Amino acid sequence: MLEHLKGNGQEFINEVATIGRIHHFHIVRLLGFCSEGTRRALVYEFMPNGSLEKFIFSKTNSSSHRQLSWEKLKKIAFGVARGVEYLHQGCNQRILHFDIKPHNILLDHNFQPKISDFGLAKLCSKDISIVSLTAARGTAGYIAPELFSRNFGEVSYKSDVYSYGMMLLEMVGCRKNKDPAVEIQSQIYFPEWIYNRMRQGQELCLEFEEDGDEGIARKLAIVALWCIQWNPTERPSMPIVLQMLEADLQSLEIPPMPFVSSDVETGAIN
Known part of the structure; x- marks a missing residue:
């Protein structure tokens, strides 16, 4: 059910007509x-089997008790x-989805x-790489930085790549990427924790x-860390x-630090 829709519904009809023509094995059929x-x-x-999130964010789930095997996770990522x-x-x-998440x-x-869920999707010409938006759209934790501020770059299909990368890290960690409930301070922001361990050649635990x-x-x-680079031009396209x-x-090379480290003087993760 769709709520809080504005206008006379013409955009909704246009979107349905477009999405209704999509036929791909990995896109839910309308x-x-x-x-x-x-x-x-x-x-x-x-x-x-419902949504992916219930398998990776289950209360009984953790990195030491996974409901999905690594082989299944790999196939889901593909x-x-x-x-x-x-x-x-x-x-x-x-079609830019703007809400890729578990x-x-x-x-x-x-x-x-x-x-699934194309409620925030935006259609654009393949000839136009930059997309004009009046406001950020998506879900907190998966929204690319450029959707908040153009100082990070222009909004494009690379915004979906960022969301995909954040989702991939949650699949790896079997947890939300930012979890204040984690007891060890250095593990609160999972992308930074796993980046540091991989850069130092440590086991992933x-x-x-x-x-x-x-x-x-x-x-x-590694793929996820490339996808969440703050500069959109440094993120790979989906074919890559x-x-x-x-x-x-x-x-595969480990990418540069994708984000502002929490070790900086401000002590904040931006």
Whole structure:
């Protein structure tokens, strides 16, 4: 159900008409819609395993008690990346989602991921790389810096890349990226904690059950850290993200520090 929509509903109809033409394995299928007065709804295919967030943010879940194997997490990461790539490259018009997060990744009976919830999506021409927005859109914790201030760069499809990277880190850490409830101060902001450990060549201190699990975790983390670079021009496009996910771990370089460190004199994470 969609609420707080403005205007006469024409934008809603245009969006439905566009999204209704999208056919991709990793994007949830739109079955129908309702537009009656102020009541508007979208009807999607049923996804029996619900959303990704319940598997990585469960109260019984932690980095030492995972409901999803690393192999499944890798497949989910690939699937979401392919879905976002299609939105950016595979349609007549580029579709910017602006709300990529675990809550909006639905899982079918085989745990194949499908991107859902296009309520904040914006359509734009492939010829135009910079998007004009009057206000930031998205969910706190996943919104790219340039959506708050143009000092960080221009808004573009790279904003979705940032959100994807933050989601990827939450999959790796099996927790919210910023969690004040964490007892160890240095681990409150997970992106910085994992960046420092990888830069120093330390173990990730995550739970691994099978040979190769740590390699998967390191690869996902490196890709994520590239995706969350504050400067949009330094983030990879989704085709490059897919190449990195398919590459050998040894061929991937750890990126520069993606954010302002909490070790600076202000003591704040910006």
